[in-house]
Amino acid sequence: MSSSEAVSRCGYVAIVGRPNVGKSTLLNHVLQQKISITSRKPQTTRHNMLGIKTEGPNQIIFVDTPGMHLNHSKAINRYMNRSANTAVKDVDAVIFVVDKLHWTEEDEMVIKRLENNASPVILAINKVDELDDKEALLPHLQALNERVNVAEVVPISALRGHNLDRLEEIVVSYLPEGQHFFPEDQITDRSSRFIAAEMVREKITRQLGDELPYQMNVEIEEFSYEGNCLHISALILVESKGQKKILIGDKGAKIKQIGQAARVDMENLFESKVMLKLWVKVKSGWSDDERALRSLGYDD
Numbered sequence: 507m508s509s510s511e512a513v514s515r516c517g518y519v520a521i522v523g524r525p526n527v528g529k530s531t532l533l534n535h536v537l538q539q540k541i542s543i544t545s546r547k548p549q550t551t552r553h554n555m556l557g558i559k560t561e562g563p564n565q566i567i568f569v570d571t572p573g574m575h576l577n578h579s580k581a582i583n584r585y586m587n588r589s590a591n592t593a594v595k596d597v598d599a600v601i602f603v604v605d606k607l608h609w610t611e612e613d614e615m616v617i618k619r620l621e622n623n624a625s626p627v628i629l630a631i632n633k634v635d636e637l638d639d640k641e642a643l644l645p646h647l648q649a650l651n652e653r654v655n656v657a658e659v660v661p662i663s664a665l666r667g668h669n670l671d672r673l674e675e676i677v678v679s680y681l682p683e684g685q686h687f688f689p690e691d692q693i694t695d696r697s698s699r700f701i702a703a704e705m706v707r708e709k710i711t712r713q714l715g716d717e718l719p720y721q722m723n724v725e726i727e728e729f730s731y732e733g734n735c736l737h738i739s740a741l742i743l744v745e746s747k748g749q750k751k752i753l754i755g756d757k758g759a760k761i762k763q764i765g766q767a768a769r770v771d772m773e774n775l776f777e778s779k780v781m782l783k784l785w786v787k788v789k790s791g792w793s794d795d796e797r798a799l800r801s802l803g804y805d806d
């Protein structure tokens with residue numbers, strides 16, 4: 507059989523794991539496009555998001571998920587747990603990402619979710635670039651193996667791209683034969699406006715560290731081309747006047763930095779010159795109010 511007659515495969519693969527193990531970094535590296543935002547902070551990814559990779563006869567549809575959170579008292583954490591839970595149902599395989607030796611209660615939560623799941627679990631041990639002694643992984647692996655029914659184990663570095671080809675090969679072997687679900691040039695199910703808003707949120711999350719809690723939302727008010735230039739206007743909603751002040755910074759220095767960094771990412775992804783305007787507005791109490799969450803588009 508010549509390669510042009512190779513069987514076509516297509517399927518869904520959920521990327522799960524506790525916050526900060528490197529799920530979104532993994533997705534971006536595999537797609538070679540930054541569509542999912544990443545940072546050192548746990549609540550960076552809030553929604554399930556598809557990352558679609560079509561290569562030759564294979565189409566892998568990755569589902570990036572928010573990490574599972576222990577704190578259920580806030581509506582947004584409950585929402586994020588629900589998203590991660592639904593993602594592992596009806597997929598052809600699960601990539602369970604763990605951080606080499608750093609094991610927490612939140613990893614335990616993910617294991618509990620996977621215990622009764624039918625899909626094969628591919629255990630991806632991430633951040634091995636930070637590991638000097640590879641032998642140290644062995645007792646950790648043994649303990650894991652007793653808990654989850656792991657089909658495959660792959661040590662990777664999502665950041666450096668180490669062993670990701672191997673991971674992809676394994677993933678493809680679990681995909682059913684069938685027609686592709688998406689056109690081959692489509693990389694995500696999310697709109698350009700959504701990703702633009704996420705890029706602004708990433709820069710805020712990264713540049714403000716712990717000064718600004720995650721009860722912050724970004725809405726795109728304008729997204730239109732004028733000639734060759736993409737004009738984007740984003741409204742940042744924060745919870746208090748104090749937060750607004752921090753976000754704007756001394757003489758507007760902070761918000762300017764955030765805008766410049768977001769614009770660079772937007773120009774890369776949209777392959778266009780971008781004019782970005784940012785506005786900050788106070789809106790109090792939304793993260794504890796499910797209805798307010800819905801009105802902001804968090805009901806998928």
Ligand code: GDP
Pocket residue numbers: 523524525526527528529530531532543544545546547548550551573632633634635636662663664665666
């Ligand atoms: P998520 O919450 O699981 O989606 O994690 P992120 O993708 O947002 O990554 C969390 C942090 O871990 C970020 O600071 C990443 O740069 C970092 N990170 C992700 N993968 C690796 C890796 O392979 N090696 C190292 N050293 N850091 C990584």
Ligand code: K
Pocket residue numbers: 525526544545546547548549550551
């Ligand atoms: K993160």
Ligand code: MG
Pocket residue numbers: 529530531543544550551571572573
């Ligand atoms: Mg993430």
